[in-house]
Amino acid sequence: MLEPAGPQDTTQRSRDRLAGGGFNGGMDNLFVPPEPPVLTYLPERGQTAPLVLASPHSGQSYPAEFIAAAQLDTLTLRRSEDSFVDELFAAAPSLGAPLIAATFPRAFCDVNREAWELDPQMFEDKLPAWVNTSSARVVAGLGTIARVVASGEAIYRHKLRFAEAERRVRDCWQPFHAGLQGLLRETVRAFGICLLIDCHSMPASGTVSRPGADFIIGDAHGTACSPRVVRRLETLLLEMGYRVRRNEPYAGGYITRTYGRPTQNVHAVQIEIARGLYMDEARYQRNPQFDRVREQMNQIVATLVAEADSLLTA
Numbered sequence: 148m149l150e151p152a153g154p155q156d157t158t159q160r161s162r163d164r165l166a167g168g169g170f171n172g173g174m175d176n177l178f179v180p181p182e183p184p185v186l187t188y189l190p191e192r193g194q195t196a197p198l199v200l201a202s203p204h205s206g207q208s209y210p211a212e213f214i215a216a217a218q219l220d221t222l223t224l225r226r227s228e229d230s231f232v233d234e235l236f237a238a239a240p241s242l243g244a245p246l247i248a249a250t251f252p253r254a255f256c257d258v259n260r261e262a263w264e265l266d267p268q269m270f271e272d273k274l275p276a277w278v279n280t281s282s283a284r285v286v287a288g289l290g291t292i293a294r295v296v297a298s299g300e301a302i303y304r305h306k307l308r309f310a311e312a313e314r315r316v317r318d319c320w321q322p323f324h325a326g327l328q329g330l331l332r333e334t335v336r337a338f339g340i341c342l343l344i345d346c347h348s349m350p351a352s353g354t355v356s357r358p359g360a361d362f363i364i365g366d367a368h369g370t371a372c373s374p375r376v377v378r379r380l381e382t383l384l385l386e387m388g389y390r391v392r393r394n395e396p397y398a399g400g401y402i403t404r405t406y407g408r409p410t411q412n413v414h415a416v417q418i419e420i421a422r423g424l425y426m427d428e429a430r431y432q433r434n435p436q437f438d439r440v441r442e443q444m445n446q447i448v449a450t451l452v453a454e455a456d457s458l459l460t461a
Contacts, residue, residue, distance in 0.1 A: 182208045182250040185322045187330070188240040195243030196452040197338035197459065199330045200236050202248040202346045203258045203323065203402060204229035213255050218304045219296065225431050227254040227297040229348040235425065235437075236346050238445040242452050245330050249323050254293050254302060256319040259345075259400040263316070264290035271306045291320065297350075327406070335412055340459045342376060342451065343415040345402045351423025361389040361424060365399035365417035371407025372414040375458045376451075380416065383447050414459060 207228065209221075217224055233248040240246055249258055263278045266285050269292065274280060279290075288294035288301075292312050295301050327343075334341040349363065362384050366372040377393065384391045399407070399417040407415030422428050425440040451458075 184249065184251055184319045185326050186248050186250060187326055188237075188246045188248070190240045190243050190245065192243070194245060194334065194337065196455045197334050197341045198239075198244040198344070198448075198451055198455050199327075199334055199341060200239045200244060200246045200344045200346060200448070201327055201402060202229070202233040202236065202246065204249070204253040204347060205231065205233040206249040206251045206253070206255075208250045209252055210255065216304060216307075217302050219300055219302060222431070223296060223298070223300060224252070224254055224302070226300075227293065228252060228431070229346075230422070230426055230431055231433060231437070232346050232348050232420070235420070235441050235444045236344075236448065237441070239448050242445070242449050244448060244452055247323070247326050247330060249319070251319050254296055256315040257289070257291055257293060258320050258323040259402050260284060260289075260291040261401060262291060262320050262324075263312075265292060265309075265312055266290055266294050269294050269303070269307055270309050270312070272309050274309055291316065327402075331406060331413055338456075340412045340456075341414070342372075342455055342459060343402075343406055343413065344448075344451070345399070345415060345417040347397070347417060347419045348422045349397065349419040351421040351428060359390055360392045361421050362391045363395070363397045363417075363419040364391065364393050365397045365403060365419070366394065366415075367399040367404050367407060368394055371399055371403050371409070372416040373409060373459055376414060376416060379450075379454065379458055380418070380447070383450060387443055 205228065207230070209224065214221065214224070233246070236246060261279055261282075264282050264285050265274055265278050265280060266288060267274050267280050279285065282290070284290055288299075289297075292307070292315060293302060331341050331343065364377055364380055366377050381391050381393070397417060397419045399415070403415045403417045406413055420440075425434060425437045426432060427434050
């Protein structure tokens, strides 16, 4: 496991973005000044519950060299984003729970993968023998450095060098996981136990997400999290009128499966939100229901903050 890096302070620009005042979708978002790769939002009055939230796929800071190397238009590049998910859960720090978010896009480096899941077809040079070149995610073109966007289109004009993958792992993957591990470690130290909510979004329609689900709760088929937490999340969402499924087709990715270790006092659950509930999927803009969904997510976080001890230790 990596040694944790210290939490990075948020800039005012990043605070404005998380509060919903920065980005409004569209293509201009791709040409933004560099941000720290990871932003950690800590409760100003201290953490009050054994709860940590992560948004690994909501980054919208696209490096200029990445855009130049891509053969896709800028709107298509965004198809892998979990757009605005960090904003939906932005109230967590004010409620007493830290939130960690990647600022780089998933298409550039996917931190919900092993560090070295790489497709050899993407690289000019031969990959080291220790690289994982055969996982199902690599075969699908969605490894740590993705070959395709979520809708299947190939990203790059030319093959990459392995040194570029090393740079992205060093500059993006490692800081995110070091920061997350630090938050989990500090939470367990302070409270004796921890619940990690891994926040994602999914297409509202199409072949990947079968019609009929507004939310999917993933607990790696019961291995990553206390069933009491999963039932409580499910109940809260059902009471709000949403259609909820468990583990199909999203049972939890690398983050949920790696950090969800109930026997070691860390529980992890993945939440997937149908994008059509809160955004215009074609234009990458918040829709009129965004504020309502954000307030409902605030209510869920507030409930988990209040009940985390009993859910995890009863």
